[in-house]
Amino acid sequence: MATSADGVTDRGAGPTRPALRGAAPLLGLLVTGAASPLPDGHGHLSGGEAASFLTAPLAAALGITGLLAAALVAGTALLRGADAPTRRTAIAAEAGAGYAVAVLALGWLGGGAGALASVPRTLAVVAAAVLVARARRVPTVAAGVLLAGLLAVETLLTFGPAAAGLVVSVVAGLGVLAAVACADDPVAELRRRTPLAAVALVGAAAAAAAGAVVDGLRPDAVSATSGAGVVLVTGLLLLAVTAAGWVRGRDPAHRRAAAGAAAAGSVALVSLTALLALPAPVALPDEGRPLLRTVALGGLTVPVAVVPQRPGPNLVFVGDPPGTAPTGPAPVTDVTAGGVPAAARDGAPGHWAVVDLPAGAGELVVTSGAHRAVLRLRTGADPAPADLVAGLTGPDGPECLSAVVGALVREGAEVPAACPAGALTDTDAATLRSTVRFLADRDAPSLHVVDDGSPRSTAAAAVARDAAAAHGLPLSDGVATSGAVLVVAGWETGGRRLVDEALGLSTVFGTYAAPWLATGPVLGRQTGAVTALTVDPRAEPAQRYVADLRASGVTGLASPAGLAAWGATADGGPRIFTAVQVSVMPGDHAHATDTWLPGGTFTAVTPPLPV
Structure with a gap:
């Protein structure tokens, strides 16, 4: 927008008739158009949507450049209102108004009536441009103040106080730079405007930096390599170049420095304003608290969990995209987390890796084939309790992580301090006794108990054997086709045994699973096993839990442990x-939407059992 003074050859003393006639078609366009809306700060448009011929990036660029054009007109009106305008001043104001109205027309074509909210801003732009050309000093300053106020309020309501401060600084900065570029004596004008220029440039830098901090930018690698980080650093560096050129340009012997300062300052202000259209990097996680995020890998939205996000060994879960099974996008493959291959595990969804993390702030790189995503980490200084780490990194780690995720997806829930497989709860013990009594009442000839040696599994096996002895149900050392099987192992062993052994032998009295095995990956593979539960997965609490999981893209981690957490x-x-x-057919609202078990549901087949 600002140009070098050395390139200006036409120095009219005042406005001309052609300049006044140029405003007439702008007013005509105003009647037929509506302004393009500003982006909402996340790369999307607010107000009217872009037409099919306008891509989202182009529409966002039009909104930002339209804002800059309005800021140029407002700044010119404020600074030149008290002075006799030159022809170049009028041309600069008209150029800004012309661009604003062009954006206005495109916004009307794309957004229709939804874009009418921006008409007051464009009216003020055109009015201020006309007043600049007509040399109406007091009305020109008033129009500049009104337009600057409109821009400030618009950005305040859309983006917040930091953005409003940035826009006010941009108005003053563009006004100063335009005044220097359009002046007959740029050096003299530069000296005259130095105090205001210093305030504008410092204000723009401070407002942009404050907004960046609010949006989550930090002095780390993730911020530095993000689009917003690159633009912010570029804008601040250009502001430094502008300041240096401004100081040097005050000397008449260095006239080109004034032009360079104006050019660098213009680009800097444009760059900082562009931050309004760029998405901020992912917010910093809470220090030392388990992390649950979604990342983009090759166009697919993939959930990632890092537990406990403390120094030392951490369990990392990389899920498949929502809707992967039975139909949907292909699951991610060749997954690594922090350079460690993430592999599938029996009885659990997605991909799993144990990754050693250092203390303090850092990042975790997740890859799938040629695609990569970076998560910001804040592990803190204190390692997690040894029992929790042992549970997460052992065979029952996926269930432990599912419990933590259950707490993470509900605001206010307390993250478990221990893994479920570390101890048998009183409720699960009572449920197992009821299950054994149910089998004894059905006159099952024998019961075989499958455990895996974990503390909970060992305690559960003891409870089951004691209950069998109390109800006269014989125990068998192996699977007997005429008897029943009770699996009290964890997800990995239990899921494998349910498929490979119990189902293959098809016992007459069936295969019964411990309550903690009621998950999609374990029981949702048509194993034929049943389980006893004290919470109905189709009831409202369980459905709200699943809805919270779905919102984070991790419904595959639905589990009794997660529901309890x-x-x-x-x-x-x-x-x-x-x-x-x-x-379930679409439109059938008589059944709960149970996504706990993909492609199926848990159905109660008995009334409450005696305890």
Whole structure:
């Protein structure tokens, strides 16, 4: 917008008739158009949407450049209103108004009536440009003040106080730079405007930096390589160049420095204003608290969890895109987290890796083939409790992470300090006793208990054997096709045994799973196993839990442990539930939308069992 004084050859003393006639078609366009809306700070448009011929980036660019054009007119009106205008001043104001009205027309074509909210701003732009050309000093300054106020209020309501301060500084800065570029004696004008220029440039730098901090930019690699970070650093460096050129340009022997300062300052202000259209980097996580994020890998939105996000070994979960099964985008493959291959695990969804993280701020790089994403980390200085780390990094780590995620997705829930497999709860013990009693009442000839040696599994096996002895149910050392099987192992061992052993032998009295095995990856593979639960997965609390998981893209991690950490409590005595593969027709609102079990649902097949 600002040009070098050395390139100006036409120095009219005042406005001309052609300049006045140039405003007439602008007013005509104003009647037929509506302004293009500003982006909402996340790369999207607010107000009217862009037409099909306007891509989202182009529409955002039009909104930002339209804002800059209005700021140029406002600054010119404020600074030149008290002076006799030159022809170049009028041309600069008319150019800004012309561009604003062009954006106005495109916005009307793209957004229709939804873009009418920006008409007052464009009216003020055109009015201020006409007044600059007509040398009406007091009305010109008033129009400049009104236009600057409109811009400030618009950005305040859309982006917040820091953005409003940036726009006010940009108005003053562009006004100063235009005054220097259009002056007959740029050096003299530069000296005259130095105090205001210093305030404008410092204000722009401070407002941009404050807005960047609010948006989550920090002095780290993730911010520095983000689009917003690159633009911010570029703008601040150009402001430094502008300041240096401004100081040097005050000397008449260095006239070109004045032109260079004006050019650098213009680009700097444009760059800083462009921050309004750029998405901010992902917000910093809470220090030392488990992290749950979604990242983009090759155009797919993929959930990633890092638990406990403390120094030392951490369990990293990289999920598949929502809707992967049974139909949907192909799951991510060849996954690594922090350079460690992330592999699938029996009885668990997605991909898993144990990654050692250093203390303090850092980043975790997640890759899938040629695609990569970077997560910001703040592990803090204190390692996690040894028992929690041992549980996360052991075979029952996925269940432990699902419990943590259950707490993370509900605001106010307390993150578990221990893994579920570390101890058998009283509720699960009572449920197992009811299950064994149910089998004894059905006259099952024998019961085989499958455990995996973990503390919970060992305690559960002891409870089951004691209950069997109390109810006269014989125990068998192996799977007997005429008897029943009770699996009290964790996800990994339990899921593998359910498929490879119990299902293959098809026991007469069936295969029963411990409550913690009621997950999609374990029971949702048509194993034929059933389980006793004290919470109905189709009831309202469980459905709200699943909805919270769905909002974070991690419904595959739905589990009884996660439901308990989320805050649900038992809604009655234990009942036997079976996993049923169902297909609900669209529009059937008589059934709960149960995504706990992909492609199926858990259905109660008994009334509450005696405890």
